[in-house]
Amino acid sequence: MPWIAGIDEVGYGPLLGPLVVSTALFEVADPAVDLWDALSRVVRRRPARDALAVCDSKLLHRPDDLRPLERTAVSFWNARDGATERTFFEFVSAHCPEAGDQLAAAPWYASPGLPLPFAHSPGALDPHAASLRETLRAAGVRFASLHSALVEPPAFNDGVRRLGNKADLLFETSGRLYRRLWDAHGATGALTVIVGKQGGRAFYADRLQALFPDALVLTSGERRGRSDYTVEGSGRRMQLSFVADAEEKHFPVALASILAKYTREGLMACFNRWWSGRRPGLRPTAGYHTDALRFLRDTEDLRRELGIEDRSLVRER
Numbered sequence: 001m002p003w004i005a006g007i008d009e010v011g012y013g014p015l016l017g018p019l020v021v022s023t024a025l026f027e028v029a030d031p032a033v034d035l036w037d038a039l040s041r042v043v044r045r046r047p048a049r050d051a052l053a054v055c056d057s058k059l060l061h062r063p064d065d066l067r068p069l070e071r072t073a074v075s076f077w078n079a080r081d082g083a084t085e086r087t088f089f090e091f092v093s094a095h096c097p098e099a100g101d102q103l104a105a106a107p108w109y110a111s112p113g114l115p116l117p118f119a120h121s122p123g124a125l126d127p128h129a130a131s132l133r134e135t136l137r138a139a140g141v142r143f144a145s146l147h148s149a150l151v152e153p154p155a156f157n158d159g160v161r162r163l164g165n166k167a168d169l170l171f172e173t174s175g176r177l178y179r180r181l182w183d184a185h186g187a188t189g190a191l192t193v194i195v196g197k198q199g200g201r202a203f204y205a206d207r208l209q210a211l212f213p214d215a216l217v218l219t220s221g222e223r224r225g226r227s228d229y230t231v232e233g234s235g236r237r238m239q240l241s242f243v244a245d246a247e248e249k250h251f252p253v254a255l256a257s258i259l260a261k262y263t264r265e266g267l268m269a270c271f272n273r274w275w276s277g278r279r280p281g282l283r284p285t286a287g288y289h290t291d292a293l294r295f296l297r298d299t300e301d302l303r304r305e306l307g308i309e310d311r312s313l314v315r316e317r
Helices: 067-079 088-095 097-104 126-139 153-163 166-188 205-211 251-278 289-298 300-306
Strands: 003-010 019-028 141-151 191-196 216-222 226-233 236-243
Touching (some): 067 126, 088 097, 088 251, 141 251
Antiparallel strands (some): 019 141
């Protein structure tokens, strides 16, 4: 059966917190299926009260209320076959398995973890997951996996110094997911990957060829809004497209955006809880530039007292 994957990133621009790049993978009967239509009994294309919305995470996320984001993220996660995770860090470890050393190095992730879900009461999302599981089955669709690459500030800084800029770091990080999909499903000859376009870049062929030296990268088209490639070799084949505003056009990309955003928001919740536990009344931060600078000013003396160096939590670019 064909495979369709969507890839998107969250946290490319902040000063604090991780970059998360996620892929949401579906097994489908028809590669042309519109998943919004196929799952319309339980899924909405725009935020809706008490419904599962699959859209750009920026539309779904509200800083003062994580429930809409969590409702979709956790319901899809638990609709997978064999989902057993009951804490947020079990969830992160399951889909970011290579991030363990980075997370272990940060003291704010060592404190008692969050449950899964953490913005809803226990069991509150079970009916959503059950309805979604039934709808997926009836539509002949399987949400096969979520896999993410996570880059905490120390690794982000190391990568930027090594590569020269953060755009190249983003491509390298995303490239690990392309390779993973290629290795796992390329032999089917029926793998389509849609990636949220990264900046204004239109030409990816040379970078893809370097990423897949054992294959041939064929260019189908390169323009500002969309760049399409076929990767072939060693008995494998993959259609790979970079699409502007892909979260609005492709269901798997929108879901990847939501799952990446939920992962980052949960990690930032742990970060803020740890710091506020050492400075009661400290305002939490989402990590973006202006407010991150405010947070760093508010914690300057505390960080000095605790011996926490800037490089452990602040991005250099």
